[in-house]
Amino acid sequence: MTDYNKPARVRFAPSPTGHMHLGGARTALYNYLFARRTGGKFILRIEDTDQKRYVPEAEQEILDGLNWLGLELDEGPGVGGDYGPYRQTERREAYREHAQLLVDKGYAFPCFCTPERLARVREEQQRKKENPHYDGTCRKLGPDEAARRAANGEKYVIRFKVPKDGSTTAHDLLRGDIVIENRNVDDYVILKSDGLPTYHLAAMVDDHLMQITHVIRGLEWQSTFPLHVMIIRAFGWEEPVWVHLSVFRKPEGKGKMSKRDTSEAAKGDHSIFIKDLKELGYIPEGILNWIALMGWGVPEDDVMTLDQMVERFELDKLTASPAAINFQKLDHFNGTHIRLLPDPELAARIKPFFVEAGYSVKDDVLIKIVPLIRERLVTLDDCIPFAGFFFKDVVEPNPDELIAKGLDAKRSAAIARKTYEILSALPDLTHQTTEPPMRAYVEQSGLSANQVFGILRVATTGQKVSPPLFESVEIIGKEKSLERLKKAIEILEGM
RNA sequence: GCCCCCAUCGUCUAGUGGCCCAGGACGAAGCCCUCUCAAGGCUUAAACUGGAGUUCGAAUCUCCAUGGGGGCACCA
Structure with missing residues (x-):
């Protein structure tokens, strides 16, 4: 049972590779809610170990997004904290050391196989309808030979040495025990040839070093979940509580919501990206309430402010099944929360939309029109068609x-x-x-x-x-x- | 193809063996209010995927089937 009196340390760990979207926002929200509920810490960690996909503006967008949504950070890049740095590229030494530690203990091995050879092996396996997996060539390499080849300047990665037999049981808070045969787990690369770690190593090392107590993350990690557990056990560390969140499905109810699928998701008056939603006149209160309830159910009184969500949040009440995005419901929550805003607050929020539309706004007039249009607004930018004429x-x-x-x-x-x-x-x-x-x-x-x-x-x-x-x-x-x-x-x- | 997960109204969900001929919310339909549009109030339609078990009793437990989802990279 979850102890809500024990301060948790949780983290939101996005990779800066694109725009912040609904899925990420919900993961951040749940982490935030749990941190606040337990009186713990909400931490941001930037997982930027993939230099090929790195988008320079993305980190700022994440920071802006969290800030705009009102999910205040306790630790993170720019915020500070006792467990930094909070950007993984600034922690590479830790990963290298830990990878070496695993090699020394026999839990990992250097692999000199070229990407080309690996690709050929994979093709061959697929042709034979086999499960694509590492064929184990470098597993048998003696330490001396490995050292010699490395000294020769041969490029290599470090792979985790997954036991050939037996099975691994990993425990997810929402799904219970997940048992997988070890032979179905590949010898994953944990340290790349560029010296940077893959997620599998980086996240485990950081979660341990940062003393993360609960890992609340997306379902895409569920398949490598047993691997992560093996890595942690190899180090002899204590496991965090694991919670894998369901994914968001497209509004049509088919397929996973994808941030690459922008034409589909961003059309019309809606978008899956936080920064778009802001421009479209959605308010944080509405968005938060909406995404909170996709994957978490409350018996009644589902209109909640952030603080009310904190009071009511229960980690083990999250839903394990995927949720289809329903923008109509977003409209409903947005309108509802707009109606809850006090006059001066609403006035301040719609003002930028008038300005953006080219109107010169008189504040004394603005405050007077607010009560007149409040219950007519679904989004803030609805103020233009409803009340633009006041400034003409x-x-x-x-x-x-x-x-x-x-x-x-x-x-x-x-x-x-x-x-x-x-x-x-x-x-x-x-x-x-x-x-x-x-x-x-x-x-x-x-x-x-x-x-x-x-x-x-x-x-x-x-x-x-x-x-x-x-x-x-x-x-x-x-x-x-x-x-x-x-x-x-x-x-x-x-x- | 292989591995893992999930399964209550169209959608998000409550429900943890009797309180359920299944509750709430969005959406839909109707009525009321009304200077337009909203908001608000009231009402209605709408679901336990299927089949076997376990049990005095199953939406709730087990198994199978089906459907859906996630993953199978030197990406996260």
């Missing part, structure tokens, strides 16, 4: 839309004139002063509120759909509202 000098209504439903241009013009008459007679246009006389007009004219208000709406806001009419007119102001009404009358009369 002139609006240009579509003439056809000025004509009320069931009426013609002439009739609509008459209504607009009457509306102008009513409004211009008022000292100022607050929603309290404008609504009663307009309602009275609707009443005695026999028209519907829809028809009369519709004309006013299109005239003053320039659009058929808008925030509540009289509140909007109030914010637009008397002068500008009447000006716009007048222009609408002219348009209608010219039809």
Whole structure:
């Protein structure tokens, strides 16, 4: 049973090879939640041992992503901590030493096989419908010969020497014991010929040195999980608790979500990349709540802030089965959390979207429109179509839309004139002063509120759909509202 | 092909042998509210993959089948 009173040390260990995506964010989130829940530490480690796939901007994007999401780090690159450095390329000596230690103890061996030969062997095995695996050539090399060839300048890697017989039992918190026959585990390379380790060695060494207590990682590691356990046992170290998270499936429910599959994932108004989601107007609260619940279920009250998730989080309640991404649900959570934001906060969040769209934002106006549009926003950038007109000098209504439903241009013009008459007679246009006389007009004219208000709406806001009419007119102001009404009358009369 | 894992409404999930003719959420449908669009309230439809066991009793345990997923690199 998981002890939530014992501070855990957990890590999020991405490789800087591309954009931060939903899967990574969820792994980070679960690690964060568990760290906070136990009063432990949330650590970031950059796994940059593959120089071929290295993307320089990726590390910053990860940092930005975590920061934006609000997953605060306790240790990591740029943050510091007692177990650094937190970038694997800065720890190569540790890996080299540990690889040598395994060789000395007989748990690993140098391998001089060329990639070309290995490729041929693999081809041959596949042709014979055999399981592709290392054929063991250098396993039998004596230490003297190995030393001689190495001294000769021959390139070599170090492979883990997996026992030929027996089986290995590895324990996953969510799945229980996983038993695998050792003959099904390959002699994996743990140190590459460039002197850098592969994941298998690097992660195990670091997790041990960094005193990681719980390894919460993606399912892609499940197949090499027994290998990792063997490595740890070879060193004689204590094992962390292992948790392999399910993968995200594509919205169609088929296949794994892939960050390479951008055309599929990033189309439309959604994306699997955190930085895209930010630009699309999604807020951290919404995203976090959404991904938290893909792989973790709560009985009820599923709308949660980060802090509430921390309170409720239970590691062993995570789900072992894969989850299909459902962007509709993201929209729901995003809208829900937007509605939970206090006025000034929401104002601050939508402001950049107005600015980005080219509007000059007046803060006093901004704070007034927030209550009007809050429950209409699914994403922050929805504020543009809903409330852009508040910051426009002139609006240009579509003439056809000025004509009320069931009426013609002439009739609509008459209504607009009457509306102008009513409004211009008022000292100022607050929603309290404008609504009663307009309602009275609707009443005695026999028209519907829809028809009369519709004309006013299109005239003053320039659009058929808008925030509540009289509140909007109030914010637009008397002068500008009447000006716009007048222009609408002219348009209608010219039809 | 081989190894490993998973399996409750369309989707995310609750459920750890009786509380389940299976609960919540998204989505869908309907109604209410209503100046548009939303939000909100109420209601409805919708699932234990199949087959064998174990048991007085199974969504819950076991086995098999089927389906789905992950992996099979000097990538992580």
